[in-house]
Amino acid sequence: MSFDKLVNDVRSMCEQGKYRHVLELFDRSKELTLRFRENPDAAMKQFNPSKHTMGYLLALKFKLEINVGDPEVFLQQMTHLAEVFHLEQARKLVDILAFAFHILTSILVDRKQPQRGLLPLLTAIRRIRETSSHLTSIHADYLCLCLAAKNLPAALSLLDTDILNLNYEGASFDSRSFLLYFYYGGYIYSALKKFSRALYFFEVCLTTPSSAISAIQVEAYKKYVLVSLLLHGKLRSLPKYTSHAIERYIRNITGVYNDLATAYVHDKKPLQEMQIVLQSSREEFVKDQNSGLVKQCFASLVKRSIQRLTKTFITLSLKDLSERVGLEGGPQEAEHYLLQMIEAGEIHASIDQTQGMISFQDEQLIDGQIVVELEKELRDCMFLGEMLKVMNMNLSKDPKYVRKTKSTTSGTGFEDSSIKEILSV
């Protein structure tokens, strides 16, 4: 068989939809495919990326293995491919596609042109994923580009949809890109000050089944501590289903952050304790690029103590307030914080400047507003309910599950009508 015949066969098989044969053919004709290796770019030209995506991708694989060559050409190829690939064929070889985008990402980051990769990657993700709640291993690369390009809002189009499922990518989904997606996601959300989302993302990253600790998880835990302090005022313990390895060892690796968390909840003088930790390990925070979050923790501590005071007092003098919170700057600093917080709607209060008194009002919830919020949550809840139903249905149709339940319950006691149906067929 000649090289041209191979190319022709692959083309026709792709057009006829005999995808499995393409792979078999490639496996069989190892020697011929060596010609691909010699000049992958020429080989790629033999295939039309929209019609013969499989052939194109297989040729691309050799290119990736040897040398990407001119980055501009590579970028052009990938951009075009992302727009036109044949969906079904691309899904058969999604690992190659993901790998190619991964290489592209690192090249663009190295060349400091991350913004050029945003569009092709996003197009590729949107096309290849099964639904918007499916995660692909290209997701992490896209977030990486967003961070490098400092274009965080661009990431939200992906992040704001909850990931509920994983795209099928071979025998097992790459755990590293999974962790990175949630780490980067948490990173981006904490930069945008959406701390509750950020905490959830870090939590997912930390509760991923693990028999060892990944460096990504270590970094995620550091940020998890800080975000947890910002959001809840204390370090929330990790959920019960956290893997043993993480639960046991991660605290040992992240000592300074634990110290910070202990200082934050010190019952006498948390501000001073925080200062001590900050001074002794400032370098470490800077090195981890967490100094911004640490600073926010510091400010939040003051705000949190002021908020606590609003719960216990109706009126309070500025001087008293500054003493109770432990502000070194006295009444002036207290007033400064108060003004900020009133403006941001974090507390409801007014200041009587002639007497130096603050009066706090109760938080007012508006009837209509809360109902709207409730409705939105209910819609989310119903959507998730549907998803659960689908999953339950799929599970009850799973042959393995049916076999197992059949053998243990010996054919009686089935509550679920769907299983009965399957068994009766």
Next chain:
Amino acid sequence: MAVFKSQGASLHVESATKDTKELDDYTVENTSLDLDAISQSYSGLMKIKRLIHIAKHCPMLALDATHYAVEEVKSTFNIAAFQDICNIRHHLTKDPKDSSTCPEAISWIEDRKRQSSLILETLDKDLKSFRSHSIKESIRRGYDDLGDHYLKCGDLTNAFKCYSRAKDYCLSDKHFYGLYLNIIVVSVFVGNWSTVINYYNKADSYGIISNKQLAKQADMLKIKSRLLAAVGLAEMCLERYKNAARYFLQLSVDAFDFPEILSAHDVAIYAGLCALATYDRPDLNNKVISSNTFKEFLELEPTLRNAICQFYDSKYTACLGSLRSIQGDLLLDPFLAPHVTRLLGEIRRRALVQYFTPYSSVDMNKMAESFESTIGELEDEISSLILEGKIQGRIDANAKILYSRSVDPRMLSFKHVLEAGRAYNQQTAYLLLRANMMKQKVSVGHAQFGTAYEQEAEYL
């Protein structure tokens, strides 16, 4: 056997560290304690323990306390305690005659050592002969005697071991109760409260506590009251004051006789304080003030009885005053001392909450007067109570008035619903994701720990 040994040893360490922590932290200036009464109401090791505690913390009574203690210790073989007391005395009087290295003391120690080893030898020999004849009853008694002797020497580890070994030779229920009591007494000295509770539960499973028929017999009643007192003490030392009160309140004065550990006065005080700190008003009335059996205990401690009645009658100034007047005595009790501050603080906080309950607004000046503190301190106390949700109110720091706050339950429940709903949604979302993760076998660390870690570190 090895098990007992290690257990005993660790018990010892535990109590030692605990003791050092609470030592030397305070001295008591005025007290109305009567050392005569103390030396009469306790026996053996407990008397020595209490006297040493007093000698260490009350300079006023220290010298007299050591007198009594030396007297008591000389009737035992407890050399360590003797040296301890001598050291305290020497520290107080600076008289070389009182030091533990003076010839008189040394000769006493030598003498006792000899006697003690002699007795030990005889007991051991007896036990061996019993064992060779395998008479169960005698073996049990032999172990008990050996345990008693070790207790007299102050060797708690070995005492515990011997008492425990008697377990295999118990023939009747009564023997078991005796065994449990022995073990409980030793555990109290060691400070191993979980063992006390453990053995109380074992005894309970024999039906001694709940079985009415058994409980009618006089000696059974005695055993029962001892068990209850010991477990109450254990619960108190574990800071579970409500449970402690519950156990203590089941006791009755007539059947109570436990000089090895507690006197009836102690029971009255422990129970009264624990109940005051944890019971609400109706319970306080039903179970303490108008309880027929407990009344008799309270009559032994009139000051405390007054305090409880005053608390119930909402006379908080008088109540706190009465409690303060006996604070010195309380601190001289080795078991109660570490808990006094907490218990009294808790009682005060309950009083504050109760004081405020009926009002819609309270003048804090008046409140501070009735609680004998300054406005500033009161403000701190109240604000911490508000934050804990014990008082529904807010302070007007300008006019010094505490207002009660009405919460709109509708809005509150809306808020709760929203929060719960959000948490539920997030959990469900993660549940779905996690199920799919399992399906696709996402897992960190399939490779060797080192390599995976390094690779990723590089990537970051």
